[in-house]
Amino acid sequence: MREITKGVKSYVHKFASNEAVLANVENVARMLGDDTLSRREYEKHGHYSYMIFIKRWGSWNKAIEAAGLRPLSGRRIIRRRSKSVGAVLRARVFMRDNFKCVWCNRSAQTHDVVMHIDHILPFSRGGKTEFENLQTLCADCNLGKSDVVVASQEIV
Numbered sequence: 001m002r003e004i005t006k007g008v009k010s011y012v013h014k015f016a017s018n019e020a021v022l023a024n025v026e027n028v029a030r031m032l033g034d035d036t037l038s039r040r041e042y043e044k045h046g047h048y049s050y051m052i053f054i055k056r057w058g059s060w061n062k063a064i065e066a067a068g069l070r071p072l073s074g075r076r077i078i079r080r081r082s083k084s085v086g087a088v089l090r091a092r093v094f095m096r097d098n099f100k101c102v103w104c105n106r107s108a109q110t111h112d113v114v115m116h117i118d119h120i121l122p123f124s125r126g127g128k129t130e131f132e133n134l135q136t137l138c139a140d141c142n143l144g145k146s147d148v149v150v151a152s153q154e155i156v
């Protein structure tokens with residue numbers, strides 16, 4: 001029964017649900033007041049080992065995306081910020097809003113616009129990635145917001 005602590009810890013990690021693991025990632029990001037999270041920050045504050053994310057999601061970026069966070073790095077990815085909301089949640093918000101921008105009422109069907117999911121209260125100000133705090137916006141309305149986050153994050 002040597003190394004009990006270590007044994008218990010790996011047991012916890014092995015059987016932790018994806019939801020629990022991702023929730024921990026989201027909590028750390030929220031604690032840091034950001035809508036994305038670097039591997040280094042997570043290793044400093046997080047509960048689970050980095051490898052668990054690689055094993056389950058293939059990459060750190062995919063893992064934090066699954067947690068509803070904005071992927072790290074490039075501006076190209078930042079513009080696709082809507083992907084930080086999980087697919088199921090996205091679909092629910094789109095359906096509730098009838099696939100229309102809640103500000104200008106346009107839709108991808110009637111106009112040549114790209115639809116985004118937007119945090120009503122920005123994530124960086126404590127807004128949650130949850131149904132009630134999300135809305136459908138077209139790209140024009142969404143990117144016209146003053147609140148566009150441009151963070152320079154390290155690439156993992």
Ligand SMILES: [Zn+2]
Nearest residue numbers: 101104138141
């Ligand atoms: Zn719009």
